[in-house]
Amino acid sequence: MSDFHQQALQLAAQQQSPVWLQGLRAQAAIDWQKVIWPTRKTEHWKYTSLASLQKSHPVLLKNSASQSESLSNSWQQDVDLIGVDAIRLVFVDGVFNAASSTELSADVVLFSQANPTQQAVIQQHLGTVICGDQHVFATLNNAWVNEGVLVHVPRGTTLSKPVYLVQVATITGQAVSVNQRLLVVLEENTHAEVIEHYASTAGQQNSFVNALTEIVVGDNAQLQHYRLHLEEENIQHIGAVHVNLMRNARMRGFTLAHGSRLKRIDYQINHRGPGADLDLQGVYLPRNKQMVDYHTNVQHWVPHCTTNEVFRGIIADSAQAIFNGRIYIHPLAQKTLAQLSNKNLLTSNKAEVNTKPELEIYADDVKCAHGATISQLNSTAMYYLQSRGISRSEAEVMMSFGFINELLQQVAEPAVRDYLLPRLALLFGRDKVLLEAAE
Amino acid sequence: MLRIANLFAKVEEKEILKGLNLTINPGEVHAIMGPNGAGKSTLGNVLSGREGYEATSGSISFNGKDLFELSTEERAREGLFLAFQYPVEIPGVSNMEFLKASVDAKRKHHGQPELSAVEFMKLARETSKRVDLDQAFLKRGVNEGFSGGEKKRNEIMQMMLLEPGLCILDETDSGLDIDALQIVAKGVNEMRAAERSFIIVTHYQRLLDYIVPDFVHVLANGRIVKTGGKDLALELEEKGYAWLEDEAV
Numbered sequence: 001m002s003d004f005h006q007q008a009l010q011l012a013a014q015q016q017s018p019v020w021l022q023g024l025r026a027q028a029a030i031d032w033q034k035v036i037w038p039t040r041k042t043e044h045w046k047y048t049s050l051a052s053l054q055k056s057h058p059v060l061l062k063n064s065a066s067q068s069e070s071l072s073n074s075w076q077q078d079v080d081l082i083g084v085d086a087i088r089l090v091f092v093d094g095v096f097n098a099a100s101s102t103e104l105s106a107d108v109v110l111f112s113q114a115n116p117t118q119q120a121v122i123q124q125h126l127g128t129v130i131c132g133d134q135h136v137f138a139t140l141n142n143a144w145v146n147e148g149v150l151v152h153v154p155r156g157t158t159l160s161k162p163v164y165l166v167q168v169a170t171i172t173g174q175a176v177s178v179n180q181r182l183l184v185v186l187e188e189n190t191h192a193e194v195i196e197h198y199a200s201t202a203g204q205q206n207s208f209v210n211a212l213t214e215i216v217v218g219d220n221a222q223l224q225h226y227r228l229h230l231e232e233e234n235i236q237h238i239g240a241v242h243v244n245l246m247r248n249a250r251m252r253g254f255t256l257a258h259g260s261r262l263k264r265i266d267y268q269i270n271h272r273g274p275g276a277d278l279d280l281q282g283v284y285l286p287r288n289k290q291m292v293d294y295h296t297n298v299q300h301w302v303p304h305c306t307t308n309e310v311f312r313g314i315i316a317d318s319a320q321a322i323f324n325g326r327i328y329i330h331p332l333a334q335k336t337l338a339q340l341s342n343k344n345l346l347t348s349n350k351a352e353v354n355t356k357p358e359l360e361i362y363a364d365d366v367k368c369a370h371g372a373t374i375s376q377l378n379s380t381a382m383y384y385l386q387s388r389g390i391s392r393s394e395a396e397v398m399m400s401f402g403f404i405n406e407l408l409q410q411v412a413e414p415a416v417r418d419y420l421l422p423r424l425a426l427l428f429g430r431d432k433v434l435l436e437a438a439e
Numbered sequence: 440m441l442r443i444a445n446l447f448a449k450v451e452e453k454e455i456l457k458g459l460n461l462t463i464n465p466g467e468v469h470a471i472m473g474p475n476g477a478g479k480s481t482l483g484n485v486l487s488g489r490e491g492y493e494a495t496s497g498s499i500s501f502n503g504k505d506l507f508e509l510s511t512e513e514r515a516r517e518g519l520f521l522a523f524q525y526p527v528e529i530p531g532v533s534n535m536e537f538l539k540a541s542v543d544a545k546r547k548h549h550g551q552p553e554l555s556a557v558e559f560m561k562l563a564r565e566t567s568k569r570v571d572l573d574q575a576f577l578k579r580g581v582n583e584g585f586s587g588g589e590k591k592r593n594e595i596m597q598m599m600l601l602e603p604g605l606c607i608l609d610e611t612d613s614g615l616d617i618d619a620l621q622i623v624a625k626g627v628n629e630m631r632a633a634e635r636s637f638i639i640v641t642h643y644q645r646l647l648d649y650i651v652p653d654f655v656h657v658l659a660n661g662r663i664v665k666t667g668g669k670d671l672a673l674e675l676e677e678k679g680y681a682w683l684e685d686e687a688v
Contacts, residue, residue, distance in 0.1 A: 383489050389512050398532050402530065402531030405532070409531070
C-alpha cells in the first residue's frame with residue numbers, strides 16, 4: 001500500500017459527516033482497502049501516470065463554518081466568475097464559502113443542511129449512479145465525503161435559476177486534497193441548468209481535487225450541464241461525471257479542460273430509459289508540459305436512445321492528451337442512434353495525443369458511427385487564407401481557434417460562451433472586440 | 440502590369456503549362472477560355488503561388504517584380520487577387536475576422552495603420568450591400584454553409600475590400616444562376632478602373648455578355664493558341680475548341 005493509499009484511509013476515518021452518510025463512508029473505506037492502485041498496466045490508465053499523486057501526502061481541510069469565515073478571499077483577484085444570474089455555491093479549497101455564495105434555494109442545499117426529505121433523496125441516490133467497480137477515485141470520494149451539494153428538483157417544480165458551483169484551489173505549498181461532491185436529481189418533467197467551474201489562483205498550486213458528480217435525469221426531464229476545468233498547471237484533478245438518463249430524458253453536456261500536471265476526467269453516461277437523448281461536447285487544450293485525459297463511456301441499455309458526442313483537442317508544445325471514448329450498445333438497445341467524433345490538432349512536433357474511439361455493438365438494428373482524426377491544419381484552407389494576404393503563422397492561429405470555436409459557438413448558455421470566448425481567444429491571440437462584435 | 444513569358448509549370452510531376460505567354464496592361468480585361476484540362480485553373484494557382492504548383496521555367500513579372508520571389512501572402516498584399524472556383528469553407532473562423540485580417544495585412548504592407556474594429560465593420564457592411572450579401576453572413580464562419588452563389592459573392596466582396604491591381608476570376612460563373620451571375624458581373628464592372636486589370640477564366644461565353652473583355656485567349660494544351668477580341672468568344676461558343684486544338688498541333 002502506497003503512502004497515499006494509507007494516508008487516504010486515515011483521513012477517511014477522521015472525517016466527520018452527518019450520521020446518515022456514515023454507512024456509505026464506512027463501506028467505501030472497506031472497499032478502498034481492497035482497491036488496486038492503477039498503474040500504467042491498468043487498461044484505463046495506460047497513458048496517465050499517477051506516480052506524482054501516489055507520492056503526495058494528502059491533507060483535507062475541515063468543512064466547518066467557522067473555518068470558512070477565516071479563509072482569505074484574495075482569490076477573487078485571480079479568478080473571475082462567470083457572469084450568470086444563478087444560485088452560486090463557492091468552495092475554497094473544498095470548504096464552503098458562504099460569503100462568496102448567493103443565498104441557496106429550497107432545491108439547492110448542502111448535504112449538511114438537507115432536510116429529512118432531501119436526506120432521503122441523497123441516501124437513495126448517492127453512490128448509486130456510479131457504474132462499475134473500476135472507479136478507484138469514486139470509492140475514495142465516497143470514503144471521504146462529509147459534505148456536498150444536492151440539487152433536487154421535485155416533480156412538477158422548476159429551478160428558477162441555473163446552479164453555479166465553483167471550486168477554487170488557493171493554498172500553495174501544502175498538498176491539500178479537495179473532495180468535491182455534487183448530486184443532481186431531476187424528477188419527472190423538470191429542467192435544470194448546472195455549471196461546474198474548477199479554478200485555481202495563480203502560483204504554485206499543489207492541490208489534488210477529486211470532484212465527483214452524480215446525475216439522475218428523470219423521465220422527460222432536461223438538463224444542461226457544464227463542467228469547466230480551468231485550473232492552473234500544478235493542480236492534480238481527477239474528476240468524474242456519472243449520469244443516468246431515464247425515459248425521454250435529455251442532457252446537453254459541455255466540458256472544457258486546460259491541461260495541468262495531472263488531469264483526468266471520466267464521463268459515465270447510462271441510457272436507462274427508452275427515448276433518452278444525449279448531446280455531449282468537449283474541448284481540451286493542454287499546453288507546455290501539461291496533460292489532459294478524458295475517458296467517456298456511454299452505455300445504451302434500452303432501445304430508442306440517441307447519443308451525439310463530439311470532442312476536440314488542440315495539443316501544443318510538449319503537452320499530451322488522451323481521449324478514450326467508448327459507446328456500448330447492449331443487446332436490448334435496438335434502434336439506437338449513436339455518433340462519436342474526436343478530432344485532434346497537434347500544433348507542435350512534440351505534442352502527443354492518444355485517442356481511442358470504441359464502439360461495441362451487441363444489438364442488430366442500430367445506426368452508429370465513430371471516428372477519430374489527428375491532423376495538422378487543412379492545407380487548402382491555409383492556402384485560401386494566405387491568398388488573401390494573411391501570413392502563415394496568423395492563418396495557423398486563426399484556424400486553430402476556429403477548430404474549437406465551432407464547438408464554443410454551440411454552447412447554449414450565453415454566459416458560459418461569453419466567459420470562455422474572450423479568454424480562449426486571448427489564448428490564441430485573437431481580437432476580442434471583433435469576436436464579440438461578430439456575435 | 441503582368442508579363443508571363445514562356446511559362447512551363449507542373450502539378451504533381453505532370454507538366455500542365457507548356458510555354459505560355461501573356462501580357463496584361465493596366466485597365467485591360469482578358470478572358471481565358473479553353474477546354475477542360477487545358478491548364479486554366481493551373482494558371483490561376485501558379486500566379487497565386489499555391490503549394491504544389493511549380494513553375495519549372497519561364498518568368499512572370501508583376502508590376503515589375505519577379506513573382507516567384509514573393510510568397511502567396513506577399514503576392515496578395517502586392518495586389519494580386521484570385522477569386523476561387525471553389526471558395527473554401529472554414530468553420531469556426533468568423534468571416535468578419537477573416538476579412539479584417541486580410542485587409543489589415545494589406546494595409547500594414549503598404550505602411551497604413553490597421554482599421555479599428557468599428558471602422559472595419561462599417562466598411563464590411565457597406566461592401567456586403569454592394570454584392571447583395573446579407574450582413575448575417577459576416578457573422579458566420581468563412582463560407583460556412585454558404586450556397587454556391589453566396590460563396591462567389593463573398594469572393595467579390597473580398598475583392599472589393601482588398602482593391603487589388605490584378606483580379607483573377609477562376610470560373611467564377613460555375614454553378615451560378617442568372618441572378619447571381621448578374622450580381623457578380625455588376626460587382627466586377629464596378630471595379631473596372633484604369634489601373635486595374637482582370638483575368639476572367641471561364642468555360643462559357645455567357646459571362647462575357649456581362650463582363651465584356653478587351654481580349655479573349657484560348658488556352659489549349661498548356662499554351663495560348665489563339666487570341667482575339669470579344670467576338671472570338673462567340674465564335675468559340677458556336678464552333679467549340681476542337682478546331683483550335685487541331686491548329687495548335
